[in-house]
Amino acid sequence: MAAIEKRGNNSYRLTVSCGYDKQGKKIVKRKTIDLSYIKPNKQQEEVNKQWILFKDEVEKGIFMDAGKITFEEFIRKWLKDYAEPELAPKTLHRYKELLNxxxxxxxxxxxxxxxQPTHLVEFYNNLRENGIRNDAKPGGLSERTILHHHRLISSILTCAVQWQFILNNPASRVKAPKVERKEARHFDIEQTEYILSLLENEPIKYKTAIYMAIYGGMRLGELSGLEWSDINLDTGILKIHQSLQHIPGQGTFTKSPKNQTSNRPISLPKTVINLLREYKIWQNGEKSILENLWNDRCNNIFTTKTGDPIYPGTISNWFRKFIKRHNDKVINNDTISKDDKKKYLLNEINFHGLRHTSATILINQGLNVTTVSKPLGHARTSTTTDIYSHSLQKADIEAANKLESLFSKENTKNKKQG
Structure with missing residues (x-):
């Protein structure tokens, strides 16, 4: 029995004998590999290496027979060998939720x-059925959520191909769920100005947090993870280098940002710097009141009442309640007419919408994509383009209208002079 057999143009079957069973039957382990990515004159050398590695796996008892293992068994291996060592904790937590x-x-x-592709198509259709949602709301999962499932499955199966458990990825032959691109939810300039005015009567900690989110465009985790040493109050330069996250069962912890470009400086205007100075004075006052009860080891800008790092959701939950509290007050105010109430009601947008608000306003003020993407910490300008395509389109239309207006005036002027 040959240890290595060529099965096709670029396919090889590896065979390893590993003793006999109780009935005296020879135990054989086999594995088929695809070397189409290797040049023909280098394939024999590579297949010999692969056979040695395969033999070692069999002898150590760590070989998983691709013909016998289930998709779940491979998922567990993928989690242990790749996902847990490589992925960010929050990403890993989200993936495990989808998987389990x-x-x-x-x-x-x-x-x-x-x-097979048909298994995946049936699964995606099942996710669209009524009653599948955990929140008991009518209807199935959104196409965006189904797309998240598809991308995760495809990623795992791509790994299975790379590790040579299967020859091709069945998910690559399934049409990905189509998600309609929607404009990122944000506040317009008028509502943003209105929010800033309403914050004058709110606690300084949350007022400062919302100001920084609007003017700095940072993520919630980045804002929550800021330390006083990260900001120079004289120059107004803030350095993002870490993020505070919370995962159920794991608690709150600090990690490096989403990607390398997320490590970035952000310039804050004097309005925000002055507010930060005011807030620092207030925080120092809280320290002096609590004395030994304050956590002096924590240097975070945003903290709990005792000086510990703030739970990231505290800020976003406060902002949600702030919007609701304001809207309820407007709705229940009988001195305001029904038509006028619409002017005072704020759109119910979550905290992340402040980041979109910051970027959208900058784009609408004529800043180019490259300039906007840097403070946002996007790894590629294409990310900014994808998220804010609607705003960029509006800016392009506005620019075209300005050009038309400009040249129309010039033509009118020339006609008069002629």
Missing amino acids: TRIIPAIGHIKLNKL
């Missing part, structure tokens, strides 16, 4: 090498 709540229960039992 729906993917594994639905298709985890299928043999890895038997998983």
